[in-house]
Amino acid sequence: MGPTGSGKSSFIEAINSRSPRGPLGIAKNQLESVTKDVMGYCVRNVLHLRGPIIYIIDTPGFADPKMSELQVLGRLKGWRDDCNLGDTVCAIYFHPINDVRMASSKKKCMEALKSFWGLYNTPNITLVTTMWDNLRPEKRAAAEERFNNIAADTWGEWLGHGSKPIKFENTFESALSILNYVVRNGFSLKVESVPKAEGYGIAKPITGMPVAEELLRERINLLHQQCQVIDDDLRDPSNQENAELMQIFTKNRNIASELLEKFTSELEKYTLESALPAPPRSKSPRGYESGTRDVRLE
Numbered sequence: 001m002g003p004t005g006s007g008k009s010s011f012i013e014a015i016n017s018r019s020p021r022g023p024l025g026i027a028k029n030q031l032e033s034v035t036k037d038v039m040g041y042c043v044r045n046v047l048h049l050r051g052p053i054i055y056i057i058d059t060p061g062f063a064d065p066k067m068s069e070l071q072v073l074g075r076l077k078g079w080r081d082d083c084n085l086g087d088t089v090c091a092i093y094f095h096p097i098n099d100v101r102m103a104s105s106k107k108k109c110m111e112a113l114k115s116f117w118g119l120y121n122t123p124n125i126t127l128v129t130t131m132w133d134n135l136r137p138e139k140r141a142a143a144e145e146r147f148n149n150i151a152a153d154t155w156g157e158w159l160g161h162g163s164k165p166i167k168f169e170n171t172f173e174s175a176l177s178i179l180n181y182v183v184r185n186g187f188s189l190k191v192e193s194v195p196k197a198e199g200y201g202i203a204k205p206i207t208g209m210p211v212a213e214e215l216l217r218e219r220i221n222l223l224h225q226q227c228q229v230i231d232d233d234l235r236d237p238s239n240q241e242n243a244e245l246m247q248i249f250t251k252n253r254n255i256a257s258e259l260l261e262k263f264t265s266e267l268e269k270y271t272l273e274s275a276l277p278a279p280p281r282s283k284s285p286r287g288y289e290s291g292t293r294d295v296r297l298e
Contacts, residue, residue, distance in 0.1 A: 001076075002094030003109045004061030007130030011094065011168060012041055012058055014175035036060060036067075038075045043179070054183060062109040068219060068263055069112045070212040070270060073200050076116075083121050084196045090124045090182050091117060094168075095150070097143050098131040102154070108215060110154060115204070115211040118197030120190050123162035126182055127155055133170040161191050199274070216267055223260040230256065 002008050043054040057079065060072050083089035093113050099106065117125055129150070135143050151165045159165065166181065168174050195202070201210035209217075230253045233239055240246060 001059050001072075001091055001113060002061060003063045003096075003106055006061065006094040006096050007128075007168065007170070008061065008094050009058055010130070010170060011092075011128070011175055011178075012056055014168075014170055014172055015043060015056075015179065016041075017172045054179070056179075062112060063105045066259065068212075068216045068266055069109070070200060070216045070266060073112070073116050073212050077199070080117060080121070080197065083117075083124055084198075086190075090126065090185070091121075092126050092128050092178070092182060094128050094130050096131045097129040097147060097167075098134055098139075100142075100146075102150070107154070108211065112201070112211040112215060114158070115201030116197060118202050119157070119161060119194045120192075120196045122158045122191050123185065123189060125158065125163045126178070126185075127151075127158075127163060127165040128168050128178060129165065130168045130170070132167055162189075200270070213267075213270065216263060216270070220260065220263050220267065223256050223263065226256045227253065227260065 037060065039058045041056045041058065043056060057076075059076060060067055062069050062072060079089050080091075083091075091113075093110070095106065095110070113125075127150075129147055132143065147165065147167065151159055155163065155165055164181070164185075166178055168178060199210070200212045203210050204214070207214060230249055233249050234246065234253065239249065
Protein backbone atom coordinates (compact mmCIF):
# COMPACT_ATOMS: atom_id res chain seq x y z
CA MET A 1 0.00 0.00 0.00
CA GLY A 2 1.03 3.62 -0.40
CA PRO A 3 0.63 6.78 -2.47
CA THR A 4 0.64 6.63 -6.26
CA GLY A 5 4.22 6.51 -7.54
CA SER A 6 5.75 5.47 -4.23
CA GLY A 7 7.35 2.28 -5.57
CA LYS A 8 4.86 -0.50 -4.75
CA SER A 9 4.99 -2.10 -8.19
CA SER A 10 8.76 -1.47 -8.44
CA PHE A 11 9.16 -3.61 -5.32
CA ILE A 12 7.41 -6.52 -7.03
CA GLU A 13 9.46 -5.97 -10.20
CA ALA A 14 12.64 -6.09 -8.09
CA ILE A 15 11.63 -9.46 -6.61
CA ASN A 16 10.88 -10.69 -10.12
CA SER A 17 14.09 -9.23 -11.61
CA ARG A 18 15.89 -12.59 -11.73
CA SER A 19 13.03 -14.46 -13.32
CA PRO A 20 13.89 -15.88 -16.76
CA ARG A 21 10.48 -14.72 -17.96
CA GLY A 22 11.52 -11.07 -17.89
CA PRO A 23 9.88 -7.96 -16.37
CA LEU A 24 6.21 -7.97 -15.40
CA GLY A 25 5.72 -4.50 -16.92
CA ILE A 26 3.80 -3.11 -13.96
CA ALA A 27 6.06 -0.28 -12.74
CA LYS A 28 5.71 3.18 -14.29
CA ASN A 29 6.72 6.68 -13.18
CA GLN A 30 3.55 8.77 -13.34
CA LEU A 31 1.02 10.60 -11.18
CA GLU A 32 -1.94 8.33 -11.86
CA SER A 33 -1.85 4.81 -10.51
CA VAL A 34 -0.84 2.14 -13.06
CA THR A 35 -2.39 -0.50 -10.81
CA LYS A 36 -6.13 -0.01 -11.29
CA ASP A 37 -7.31 -2.95 -9.21
CA VAL A 38 -6.06 -5.30 -6.52
CA MET A 39 -3.71 -7.79 -8.18
CA GLY A 40 -2.12 -10.86 -6.61
CA TYR A 41 1.39 -12.17 -7.31
CA CYS A 42 2.47 -15.63 -6.24
CA VAL A 43 6.14 -15.75 -5.16
CA ARG A 44 7.75 -19.13 -5.79
CA ASN A 45 11.25 -20.64 -5.59
CA VAL A 46 12.63 -18.09 -3.15
CA LEU A 47 14.88 -20.33 -1.07
CA HIS A 48 15.73 -17.61 1.46
CA LEU A 49 12.15 -17.57 2.74
CA ARG A 50 10.66 -20.19 4.99
CA GLY A 51 7.09 -21.41 5.03
CA PRO A 52 4.41 -21.70 2.33
CA ILE A 53 4.00 -19.89 -0.96
CA ILE A 54 3.78 -16.14 -0.50
CA TYR A 55 1.08 -14.01 -2.10
CA ILE A 56 1.86 -10.33 -2.61
CA ILE A 57 -1.19 -8.16 -3.20
CA ASP A 58 -0.45 -5.03 -5.24
CA THR A 59 -2.98 -2.26 -4.69
CA PRO A 60 -3.96 0.96 -6.47
CA GLY A 61 -2.19 3.98 -5.03
CA PHE A 62 -3.56 6.49 -2.58
CA ALA A 63 -3.84 10.14 -3.69
CA ASP A 64 -4.81 9.12 -7.23
CA PRO A 65 -6.87 11.95 -8.78
CA LYS A 66 -9.35 9.47 -10.28
CA MET A 67 -9.66 6.91 -7.48
CA SER A 68 -10.58 7.64 -3.88
CA GLU A 69 -8.87 6.12 -0.85
CA LEU A 70 -12.29 4.77 0.17
CA GLN A 71 -12.50 2.80 -3.08
CA VAL A 72 -9.00 1.37 -2.59
CA LEU A 73 -9.62 0.36 1.02
CA GLY A 74 -12.97 -1.18 0.13
CA ARG A 75 -11.08 -3.83 -1.83
CA LEU A 76 -8.78 -4.61 1.10
CA LYS A 77 -11.20 -4.94 4.00
CA GLY A 78 -11.24 -8.74 3.75
CA TRP A 79 -7.48 -9.00 4.23
CA ARG A 80 -7.47 -6.53 7.12
CA ASP A 81 -10.32 -8.39 8.81
CA ASP A 82 -8.47 -11.69 8.39
CA CYS A 83 -5.45 -10.02 10.00
CA ASN A 84 -7.73 -9.04 12.90
CA LEU A 85 -8.67 -12.72 13.25
CA GLY A 86 -5.03 -13.81 13.47
CA ASP A 87 -4.47 -14.89 9.87
CA THR A 88 -0.95 -14.41 8.51
CA VAL A 89 -1.66 -11.14 6.70
CA CYS A 90 0.88 -8.31 6.75
CA ALA A 91 0.90 -4.87 5.16
CA ILE A 92 3.85 -3.03 3.64
CA TYR A 93 3.38 0.72 3.35
CA PHE A 94 5.61 2.50 0.82
CA HIS A 95 6.73 6.11 1.22
CA PRO A 96 9.16 8.00 -1.10
CA ILE A 97 12.13 9.40 0.82
CA ASN A 98 13.09 11.89 -1.90
CA ASP A 99 10.31 14.32 -0.91
CA VAL A 100 12.21 17.15 0.80
CA ARG A 101 9.10 17.98 2.82
CA MET A 102 6.25 15.59 3.43
CA ALA A 103 3.27 17.00 1.55
CA SER A 104 -0.05 17.17 3.37
CA SER A 105 -1.44 14.61 0.91
CA LYS A 106 1.27 12.10 1.94
CA LYS A 107 0.54 12.73 5.62
CA LYS A 108 -3.15 12.07 4.98
CA CYS A 109 -2.26 8.85 3.17
CA MET A 110 -0.40 7.65 6.27
CA GLU A 111 -3.34 8.68 8.45
CA ALA A 112 -5.68 6.67 6.21
CA LEU A 113 -3.43 3.62 6.53
CA LYS A 114 -3.29 3.90 10.33
CA SER A 115 -7.04 4.43 10.62
CA PHE A 116 -7.71 1.44 8.36
CA TRP A 117 -5.38 -1.11 9.98
CA GLY A 118 -5.61 0.20 13.53
CA LEU A 119 -3.02 0.15 16.28
CA TYR A 120 -4.09 -3.43 17.09
CA ASN A 121 -2.32 -4.68 13.93
CA THR A 122 0.76 -2.47 14.25
CA PRO A 123 3.34 -5.32 14.54
CA ASN A 124 2.12 -6.63 11.16
CA ILE A 125 2.67 -3.31 9.36
CA THR A 126 6.07 -2.38 7.90
CA LEU A 127 6.99 1.10 6.66
CA VAL A 128 9.22 0.87 3.58
CA THR A 129 10.90 4.05 2.35
CA THR A 130 11.72 4.12 -1.37
CA MET A 131 13.60 6.14 -4.01
CA TRP A 132 16.94 5.77 -2.22
CA ASP A 133 18.47 4.68 -5.52
CA ASN A 134 17.40 8.00 -7.13
CA LEU A 135 19.33 10.15 -4.65
CA ARG A 136 22.54 11.88 -5.60
CA PRO A 137 25.38 11.11 -3.15
CA GLU A 138 25.33 14.63 -1.68
CA LYS A 139 21.58 14.26 -0.94
CA ARG A 140 21.93 11.01 1.00
CA ALA A 141 22.66 12.60 4.40
CA ALA A 142 19.54 14.79 4.22
CA ALA A 143 17.47 11.73 3.26
CA GLU A 144 18.87 9.82 6.24
CA GLU A 145 17.77 12.68 8.48
CA ARG A 146 14.27 12.61 6.94
CA PHE A 147 14.15 8.86 7.49
CA ASN A 148 15.00 9.26 11.18
CA ASN A 149 12.45 12.07 11.57
CA ILE A 150 9.69 10.01 9.94
CA ALA A 151 10.52 7.05 12.18
CA ALA A 152 10.55 9.18 15.33
CA ASP A 153 7.65 11.55 14.60
CA THR A 154 5.18 10.46 11.93
CA TRP A 155 5.66 6.75 12.68
CA GLY A 156 6.67 7.15 16.32
CA GLU A 157 3.68 5.54 18.06
CA TRP A 158 3.68 2.59 15.68
CA LEU A 159 7.44 2.19 16.02
CA GLY A 160 6.91 1.86 19.76
CA HIS A 161 4.45 -1.00 19.18
CA GLY A 162 6.62 -3.10 16.90
CA SER A 163 6.25 -1.62 13.40
CA LYS A 164 9.64 -1.18 11.75
CA PRO A 165 10.75 1.38 9.12
CA ILE A 166 13.03 -0.08 6.41
CA LYS A 167 14.90 1.24 3.35
CA PHE A 168 14.27 -0.20 -0.11
CA GLU A 169 17.23 0.27 -2.47
CA ASN A 170 15.35 -0.97 -5.57
CA THR A 171 17.46 -4.11 -5.91
CA PHE A 172 16.62 -7.80 -5.80
CA GLU A 173 18.64 -8.23 -2.61
CA SER A 174 16.93 -5.32 -0.87
CA ALA A 175 13.43 -6.48 -1.87
CA LEU A 176 14.13 -10.04 -0.73
CA SER A 177 15.50 -8.82 2.59
CA ILE A 178 12.33 -6.80 3.20
CA LEU A 179 10.07 -9.68 2.19
CA ASN A 180 12.04 -12.02 4.45
CA TYR A 181 11.60 -9.63 7.38
CA VAL A 182 7.86 -9.29 6.75
CA VAL A 183 7.35 -13.06 6.51
CA ARG A 184 9.34 -13.76 9.68
CA ASN A 185 7.27 -11.22 11.60
CA GLY A 186 3.94 -12.40 10.23
CA PHE A 187 2.98 -14.05 13.52
CA SER A 188 3.81 -11.08 15.74
CA LEU A 189 1.64 -10.52 18.80
CA LYS A 190 -1.10 -7.91 18.47
CA VAL A 191 -1.53 -4.78 20.57
CA GLU A 192 -4.32 -6.27 22.67
CA SER A 193 -5.05 -3.14 24.70
CA VAL A 194 -6.68 -1.29 21.78
CA PRO A 195 -9.80 -1.98 19.66
CA LYS A 196 -9.64 -3.62 16.25
CA ALA A 197 -10.31 -1.47 13.19
CA GLU A 198 -13.42 -2.40 11.22
CA GLY A 199 -15.07 -1.19 8.04
CA TYR A 200 -13.04 1.61 6.48
CA GLY A 201 -11.13 2.35 9.65
CA ILE A 202 -11.30 3.75 13.15
CA ALA A 203 -13.21 7.03 13.33
CA LYS A 204 -11.39 10.17 14.44
CA PRO A 205 -12.77 11.51 17.75
CA ILE A 206 -13.17 15.07 16.45
CA THR A 207 -15.07 14.32 13.24
CA GLY A 208 -16.53 10.90 14.02
CA MET A 209 -15.36 9.72 10.58
CA PRO A 210 -12.58 7.40 9.42
CA VAL A 211 -9.85 9.21 7.50
CA ALA A 212 -10.90 7.65 4.19
CA GLU A 213 -14.35 9.22 4.52
CA GLU A 214 -12.82 12.60 5.36
CA LEU A 215 -10.62 12.41 2.26
CA LEU A 216 -13.58 11.51 0.05
CA ARG A 217 -15.57 14.48 1.34
CA GLU A 218 -12.54 16.73 0.72
CA ARG A 219 -12.38 15.50 -2.87
CA ILE A 220 -16.06 16.30 -3.39
CA ASN A 221 -15.73 19.80 -1.90
CA LEU A 222 -12.68 20.58 -4.04
CA LEU A 223 -14.45 19.39 -7.18
CA HIS A 224 -17.44 21.60 -6.39
CA GLN A 225 -15.05 24.55 -6.11
CA GLN A 226 -13.25 23.54 -9.31
CA CYS A 227 -16.53 23.36 -11.24
CA GLN A 228 -17.53 26.80 -9.97
CA VAL A 229 -14.22 28.34 -11.07
CA ILE A 230 -14.48 26.75 -14.52
CA ASP A 231 -18.08 27.95 -14.88
CA ASP A 232 -16.92 31.49 -14.11
CA ASP A 233 -14.24 31.15 -16.78
CA LEU A 234 -16.78 29.87 -19.30
CA ARG A 235 -19.06 32.85 -18.62
CA ASP A 236 -16.26 35.40 -18.92
CA PRO A 237 -16.83 37.36 -22.20
CA SER A 238 -13.10 37.81 -22.74
CA ASN A 239 -12.61 34.03 -22.66
CA GLN A 240 -15.54 33.40 -25.02
CA GLU A 241 -13.64 35.11 -27.82
CA ASN A 242 -10.97 32.38 -27.68
CA ALA A 243 -12.40 29.15 -29.13
CA GLU A 244 -9.35 27.06 -28.20
CA LEU A 245 -9.44 28.26 -24.59
CA MET A 246 -13.18 27.58 -24.35
CA GLN A 247 -12.58 24.06 -25.63
CA ILE A 248 -10.03 23.47 -22.85
CA PHE A 249 -12.40 24.86 -20.20
CA THR A 250 -15.25 22.68 -21.49
CA LYS A 251 -13.07 19.57 -21.45
CA ASN A 252 -11.89 20.28 -17.89
CA ARG A 253 -15.48 20.92 -16.80
CA ASN A 254 -16.59 17.57 -18.19
CA ILE A 255 -13.75 15.75 -16.40
CA ALA A 256 -14.53 17.49 -13.11
CA SER A 257 -18.25 16.74 -13.47
CA GLU A 258 -17.61 13.05 -14.11
CA LEU A 259 -15.35 12.78 -11.08
CA LEU A 260 -17.81 14.69 -8.92
CA GLU A 261 -20.61 12.34 -9.93
CA LYS A 262 -18.39 9.31 -9.29
CA PHE A 263 -17.23 10.40 -5.84
CA THR A 264 -20.68 11.61 -4.79
CA SER A 265 -22.09 8.20 -5.72
CA GLU A 266 -19.34 6.53 -3.66
CA LEU A 267 -20.20 8.66 -0.65
CA GLU A 268 -23.92 7.89 -0.96
CA LYS A 269 -23.21 4.16 -1.20
CA TYR A 270 -20.82 4.35 1.76
CA THR A 271 -23.41 6.24 3.85
CA LEU A 272 -26.06 3.62 3.17
CA GLU A 273 -23.57 0.84 3.89
CA SER A 274 -22.58 2.42 7.21
CA ALA A 275 -26.20 2.58 8.36
CA LEU A 276 -26.64 -1.20 8.02
CA PRO A 277 -25.66 -3.62 10.82
CA ALA A 278 -22.32 -5.32 10.24
CA PRO A 279 -22.69 -8.90 8.93
CA PRO A 280 -21.23 -11.83 10.90
CA ARG A 281 -17.50 -12.02 10.33
CA SER A 282 -15.78 -15.13 9.01
CA LYS A 283 -12.59 -15.73 7.09
CA SER A 284 -12.81 -14.20 3.62
CA PRO A 285 -13.01 -16.34 0.46
CA ARG A 286 -10.68 -13.92 -1.34
CA GLY A 287 -10.04 -16.04 -4.42
CA TYR A 288 -6.62 -14.59 -5.21
CA GLU A 289 -5.05 -18.04 -5.54
CA SER A 290 -6.73 -18.56 -8.92
CA GLY A 291 -6.14 -15.04 -10.29
CA THR A 292 -2.52 -14.35 -9.52
CA ARG A 293 0.54 -13.84 -11.72
CA ASP A 294 3.66 -15.83 -10.94
CA VAL A 295 6.84 -14.24 -9.62
CA ARG A 296 9.00 -17.31 -10.14
CA LEU A 297 12.75 -17.48 -9.60
CA GLU A 298 14.33 -20.44 -11.35
